[in-house]
Amino acid sequence: MDNLYQELILEHNKNPRNFGELKEGECLKQEGLNPLCGDRLIVSLKLSEDGEQIIEDVKIRSDGCAISRASASMMSEAIKGKTVKDAIAIFHEFHDLLLKKHDPSVCPHLGKLEVFSNIWKYPSRVKCAALPWHTLNEIMEQTSKPGQSTSE
Amino acid sequence: MRLLKNFESYRHDFPALYQEVHGHDLIYFDNAATTLKPMVVINEVMNHYYADTSNVHRGVHTLSERATLKFEAARESVRTFIGAASLSEIVFTSGTTESINLLAHSFGDAFIASEDEIIITAMEHHSNIVPWQLLAQRKGAILKALPMNECGELAWDLLATMITSRTKLLSLTFVSNAIGTINPIKEIIALVRSVAGTKVKVVVDAAQAVAHLPLDVKDLDCDFLVFSGHKVFAATGVGVLYGKEALLESMPPYKGGGHMIRKVSLEKSSFADLPDKFEAGTPAIEGVISLGSALNYLQKIGIENIRTYEEELAAFAEAELSALPFIRVIGKASCKAAIHSFVIEGVHPHDIGTYLDQKGIAIRSGHHCAAPLMEFFGVVATARISFAFYNRLAEIKILRNELIKMWEFFHGQSLSRADLRAQ
Numbered sequence: 164m165d166n167l168y169q170e171l172i173l174e175h176n177k178n179p180r181n182f183g184e185l186k187e188g189e190c191l192k193q194e195g196l197n198p199l200c201g202d203r204l205i206v207s208l209k210l211s212e213d214g215e216q217i218i219e220d221v222k223i224r225s226d227g228c229a230i231s232r233a234s235a236s237m238m239s240e241a242i243k244g245k246t247v248k249d250a251i252a253i254f255h256e257f258h259d260l261l262l263k264k265h266d267p268s269v270c271p272h273l274g275k276l277e278v279f280s281n282i283w284k285y286p287s288r289v290k291c292a293a294l295p296w297h298t299l300n301e302i303m304e305q306t307s308k309p310g311q312s313t314s315e
Numbered sequence: 316m317r318l319l320k321n322f323e324s325y326r327h328d329f330p331a332l333y334q335e336v337h338g339h340d341l342i343y344f345d346n347a348a349t350t351l352k353p354m355v356v357i358n359e360v361m362n363h364y365y366a367d368t369s370n371v372h373r374g375v376h377t378l379s380e381r382a383t384l385k386f387e388a389a390r391e392s393v394r395t396f397i398g399a400a401s402l403s404e405i406v407f408t409s410g411t412t413e414s415i416n417l418l419a420h421s422f423g424d425a426f427i428a429s430e431d432e433i434i435i436t437a438m439e440h441h442s443n444i445v446p447w448q449l450l451a452q453r454k455g456a457i458l459k460a461l462p463m464n465e466c467g468e469l470a471w472d473l474l475a476t477m478i479t480s481r482t483k484l485l486s487l488t489f490v491s492n493a494i495g496t497i498n499p500i501k502e503i504i505a506l507v508r509s510v511a512g513t514k515v516k517v518v519v520d521a522a523q524a525v526a527h528l529p530l531d532v533k534d535l536d537c538d539f540l541v542f543s544g545h546k547v548f549a550a551t552g553v554g555v556l557y558g559k560e561a562l563l564e565s566m567p568p569y570k571g572g573g574h575m576i577r578k579v580s581l582e583k584s585s586f587a588d589l590p591d592k593f594e595a596g597t598p599a600i601e602g603v604i605s606l607g608s609a610l611n612y613l614q615k616i617g618i619e620n621i622r623t624y625e626e627e628l629a630a631f632a633e634a635e636l637s638a639l640p641f642i643r644v645i646g647k648a649s650c651k652a653a654i655h656s657f658v659i660e661g662v663h664p665h666d667i668g669t670y671l672d673q674k675g676i677a678i679r680s681g682h683h684c685a686a687p688l689m690e691f692f693g694v695v696a697t698a699r700i701s702f703a704f705y706n707r708l709a710e711i712k713i714l715r716n717e718l719i720k721m722w723e724f725f726h727g728q729s730l731s732r733a734d735l736r737a738q
Contacts, residue, residue, distance in 0.1 A: 167669065173725065200665060201682040201695045226695060228663035229725065288669060
């Protein structure tokens with residue numbers, strides 16, 4: 164049990180960081196859905212306008228499970244202040260971690276996120292941890308293509 | 316007491332019960348999703364492949380004849396089990412979902428026109444919503460939903476005003492898969508008959524009723540009744556569509572293929588008699604045989620006995636759950652099957668499911684393919700426990716204790732005896 168629900172995950176579930184929504188019009192927004200379980204979340208992202216694409220602010224609205232909430236909360240901490248490019252790199256590393264393909268000696272950027280390193284043992288829960296990141300990635304993929312925006 | 320003892324002994328018929336999950340004896344509380352299979356059913360499936368593998372209704376050889384005999388004997392078992400008048404009224408499908416889709420296509424295409432009305436209810440499973448939505452889109456028909464009250468009971472008296480001269484069909488569930496409500500189907504159909512006679516056809520989704528309640532299609536006076544084999548101790552991939560003979564006669568085929576024809580030329584075909592007209596292609600033979608075997612097994616136990624025993628389980632679960640101050644039971648109908656949905660403040664149903672699984676307890680968590688109903692109760696998902704007659708009172712006590720420990724685990728604090736008594 165403690166394997167999956169580690170102290171840090173439980174703590175982030177109880178006190179999630181950066182939860183909420185950024186103001187309409189000042190951010191990029193994306194909804195994430197897991198139709199299998201009905202989990203739904205909204206990631207809003209504010210990028211710097213200086214061409215550096217620094218993630219100045221991020222907020223997540225979620226009423227999902229502990230794994231999904233903790234993953235969203237820790238994601239927000241991991242990417243805030245980073246460039247989109249760096250955040251995409253972390254996304255890929257995290258993705259590999261969930262699929263048990265991660266090698267920390269090669270990809271050293273995960274830090275606290277390694278708390279999810281046991282989740283592959285619970286296949287039905289991998290999607291819970293992945294949903295916030297995939298939702299974030301949808302925004303980032305579109306922003307890295309010039310001239311496009313997901314802003315609603 | 317004798318009844319309890321009997322039911323304890325039926326556990327021996329279900330080999331899957333005798334296993335450990337994460338070091339705990341399995342407690343299987345996900346019977347509304349699918350039921351475990353008794354040894355007689357497993358043996359029938361094995362015997363079919365072991366000795367009788369062949370196609371049905373085709374060969375003249377011995378294996379095919381043996382398989383065909385068992386296949387048709389299963390049809391007779393279904394007919395007896397639901398009290399149908401004739402074998403022509405029993406169509407084998409792949410499950411409840413296909414049975415409803417068959418109706419939506421065959422009955423729908425023939426008898427539903429633009430502006431006609433179809434009524435479903437607010438507590439339906441997606442399989443009794445989406446096929447009718449698709450039909451309504453194809454035909455320009457109107458789909459209406461009968462509402463329910465905050466206890467999760469249908470406001471079925473409204474049918475008297477909802478039914479108009481354009482209403483062609485009412486399709487509703489006997490038992491809610493998500494919250495356990497048992498709908499008063501017989502009374503509802505009587506009301507439909509008094510308002511519209513036989514002009515409004517009634518489809519009963521008995522997927523969640525068949526393993527728990529006596530079914531008698533003549534007594535109910537339903538036009539159609541559908542269920543799945545796997546929810547009544549048989550294999551997956553098999554289901555039943557019951558229809559009144561004259562109605563099935565009047566309906567066009569749903570799928571074309573082998574076995575459903577009388578005569579085929581390259582220009583044109585004529586179709587076989589009932590029920591073959593609706594059974595194109597090679598069916599799930601071992602599934603059908605397993606269904607016959609499962610229903611015979613249930614007949615021996617007695618569905619009334621099962622009902623009595625499960626009422627005891629349900630009442631005990633209701634009492635144990637509602638004694639826990641942190642639990643909100645979803646669906647408080649006065650007449651409920653042994654299905655209980657609940658939510659816990661601060662613990663998502665998926666976490667409840669994973670936690671209990673680690674203790675060997677299998678439950679369902681999610682929206683139960685009933686998203687509109689979840690929305691009605693203002694929840695995204697629930698945890699659901701659902702019983703079969705092999706469950707025990709002692710298992711419910713274990714569940715209760717694990718739920719307390721689980722709450723403490725996720726909230727990082729202990730519940731005092733006073734907290735638990737405060738209710």
